[in-house]
Amino acid sequence: MATLIKNAQVLMDHQLVTNDILINDGHIQAIGHRLNEQYGAAEHVICADHHFVSPGLVDVHVHLRDPGQTAKETIATGTLAAAHGGFTTVGAMPNVDPVPDTPQKVAAMVAKNREEAHVHVAQYASITKGRTSEELVDFEGVKRAGAFAVSNDGSGVQTAGTMYQAMCGAAKAGLPLAAHVEDDSLYQGGVMNAGPVAERLGLPGINNVSEAAQVARDVMLAEASGVHYHVCHVSTAESIRVIRDAKRAGINVTCEASPHHLLLTDEDITMDNPMLKMNPPLRSPKDRAALVAGLLDGTIDIIATDHAPHTDAEKQGSMRTAAFGITGIETAFATMYTTFVKTRLMSLDRLIELMSTRPAQLFGLKAAGQLKVGAPADLTIIDLDHEYEIKAEQMLSKGHNSPFIGWHVYGDVLMTLVDGQVVYGKDQQK
Ligand SMILES: NC(=O)N[C@@H](CC(=O)O)C(=O)O
Ligand SMILES: [Zn+2]
Ligand SMILES: [Zn+2]
Numbered sequence: 001m002a003t004l005i006k007n008a009q010v011l012m013d014h015q016l017v018t019n020d021i022l023i024n025d026g027h028i029q030a031i032g033h034r035l036n037e038q039y040g041a042a043e044h045v046i047c048a049d050h051h052f053v054s055p056g057l058v059d060v061h062v063h064l065r066d067p068g069q070t071a072k073e074t075i076a077t078g079t080l081a082a083a084h085g086g087f088t089t090v091g092a093m094p095n096v097d098p099v100p101d102t103p104q105k106v107a108a109m110v111a112k113n114r115e116e117a118h119v120h121v122a123q124y125a126s127i128t129k130g131r132t133s134e135e136l137v138d139f140e141g142v143k144r145a146g147a148f149a150v151s152n153d154g155s156g157v158q159t160a161g162t163m164y165q166a167m168c169g170a171a172k173a174g175l176p177l178a179a180h181v182e183d184d185s186l187y188q189g190g191v192m193n194a195g196p197v198a199e200r201l202g203l204p205g206i207n208n209v210s211e212a213a214q215v216a217r218d219v220m221l222a223e224a225s226g227v228h229y230h231v232c233h234v235s236t237a238e239s240i241r242v243i244r245d246a247k248r249a250g251i252n253v254t255c256e257a258s259p260h261h262l263l264l265t266d267e268d269i270t271m272d273n274p275m276l277k278m279n280p281p282l283r284s285p286k287d288r289a290a291l292v293a294g295l296l297d298g299t300i301d302i303i304a305t306d307h308a309p310h311t312d313a314e315k316q317g318s319m320r321t322a323a324f325g326i327t328g329i330e331t332a333f334a335t336m337y338t339t340f341v342k343t344r345l346m347s348l349d350r351l352i353e354l355m356s357t358r359p360a361q362l363f364g365l366k367a368a369g370q371l372k373v374g375a376p377a378d379l380t381i382i383d384l385d386h387e388y389e390i391k392a393e394q395m396l397s398k399g400h401n402s403p404f405i406g407w408h409v410y411g412d413v414l415m416t417l418v419d420g421q422v423v424y425g426k427d428q429q430k
Pocket of ligand 1: 095153278279306325326
């Protein structure tokens with residue numbers, strides 16, 4: 001079946017231009033004008049009404065919680081939430097139960113994702129068995145079973161020797177290694193960033209060095225092993241400095257930042273509020289400024305949400321006891337667009353590079369992140385002009401643990417297509 005998207009604003013050579021997009025057999029067949037004269041009338045016509053049509057967004061850091069914690073999220077709800085956020089490919093973190101730490105378990109996850117997901121899911125295998133042990137997974141085996149990368153997200157790899165062996169194995173298998181950087185021996189049980197705000201609130205703090213020291217260690221190990229080392233949710237000025245230096249030295253290191261670390265600081269925590277509790281924590285304004293500088297100078301390669309849904313009960317009460325993590329996949333584009341593009345700190349083109357093109361390229365997701373003839377029709381139609389309020393009841397994730405509820409933003413996703421099929425349509429929702 002052919003679908004024609006009419007009057008789309010698409011980015012071409014860094015400019016927005018009006019075009020029609022013809023989709024056939026799940027792929028983009030043509031981009032241009034008066035396509036029906038050349039190709040015949042399409043069975044299905046979607047009027048984009050001069051809204052922006054983006055290559056589907058790509059988020060390499062998402063927690064789908066399934067199997068094992070389906071009260072928080074399922075593959076179905078998490079990927080529907082992704083489609084609502086404009087994402088057509090997500091990377092699923094392996095802190096689920098059972099952990100995908102063998103080729104068999106990875107193959108089972110890949111099959112389950114294919115069965116139940118509304119968007120493409122790239123599956124992480126863990127780095128070590130059970131995610132916290134020192135026993136390495138079979139890197140070649142998990143790659144053959146369909147893993148696109150390895151990560152122990154949720155925990156750092158504590159021992160340098162284990163990390164080095166893991167990097168050598170991942171490098172040999174051609175798998176990127178995405179690291180949650182956290183040295184347990186430097187982490188002293190905090191629940192928010194260490195500093196004057198934590199002191200004022202009487203809450204235990206998490207220092208910068210528990211992250212940055214492990215980044216520094218890993219950069220050395222990455223150089224020695226030759227792996228593609230990717231730092232997850234970078235949050236400190238020191239980590240940015242180490243990564244910038246490592247890149248200058250030609251080491252194969254990349255990193256992601258999450259919207260919340262680019263948009264909020266610990267000064268936004270005016271009271272004990274679990275909606276602002278995540279790991280790594282919201283850092284100081286100085287750290288945020290270093291992250292923004294890193295985003296603008298290219299030290300930060302991509303944006304990833306770290307969408308971490310929890311039940312309402314787990315996010316109630318005090319930050320001392322609430323779960324770490326916030327949702328993000330439904331608010332990432334709008335919050336980033338509003339703060340960085342609408343204000344002209346960054347071009348729309350660059351934001352799409354950070355949220356679609358580059359993550360696909362860095363992680364070898366060859367079919368994703370492109371709007372061009374021959375590519376899969378993974379697209380999202382976004383209204384950039386209408387201001388709206390982020391509301392919990394509009395979220396399709398099971399998790400409502402977002403600090404962005406109540407924000408007024410631009411960048412409303414109207415429709416998302418995966419392989420030419422509409423997987424989210426604003427008008428079709430309640
Ligand atoms: N970021 C978080 O605070 N939580 C994540 C784990 C993680 O990303 O490290 C989770 O799985 O809930
Ligand atoms: Zn993490
Ligand atoms: Zn995570």
